[in-house]
Amino acid sequence: MPLSVMIVLISFVVLAVAWLVKKNHILHITLMSCIMLFDVLFPVWLYMTHDWVKRLIDNGELLSFAIWAHIFLILTLYALYVLQVQAGRQLLSGQRDARPNHQVQSRGIVIVRLFVFLSGALLIAPD
Numbered sequence: 001m002p003l004s005v006m007i008v009l010i011s012f013v014v015l016a017v018a019w020l021v022k023k024n025h026i027l028h029i030t031l032m033s034c035i036m037l038f039d040v041l042f043p044v045w046l047y048m049t050h051d052w053v054k055r056l057i058d059n060g061e062l063l064s065f066a067i068w069a070h071i072f073l074i075l076t077l078y079a080l081y082v083l084q085v086q087a088g089r090q091l092l093s094g095q096r097d098a099r100p101n102h103q104v105q106s107r108g109i110v111i112v113r114l115f116v117f118l119s120g121a122l123l124i125a126p127d
Helices: 002-020 025-051 051-057 063-094 097-120
Strands: none
Touching: 002 025, 002 097, 025 063, 063 097
16 A cells, blocks of 8 residues: 555646646646546556455445545546546637636645545555
8 A cells, every 4th residue: 555655646746747837738738637547547556456345345344434435536536627628628729718717627626636645545454
């Protein structure tokens, strides 16, 4: 699990860099696409590297509030990503009225992503 935490923390650094280079559209889009792809593939990597059947089914944690809160936060993050991509595409097509939506959604993504990380950290089982 320490490797997972380090990888996620590095992804937050990439997110911060993407936010700082928002004037460079190509770099911003590339970095944010990498973050979104990472967030979609990270649960797959976790599934492949951990024994979730034992933990969720055998230990009965599948019905815990913490697991479902974490899943809800992940789904919220994915929904924000869809809205963010739509607003970004509108901006690239010249619709400047999409900028406020894009800005507010970016703040929401950072906040929800932080809560996804924190709720996931709470789910780390001690060895």
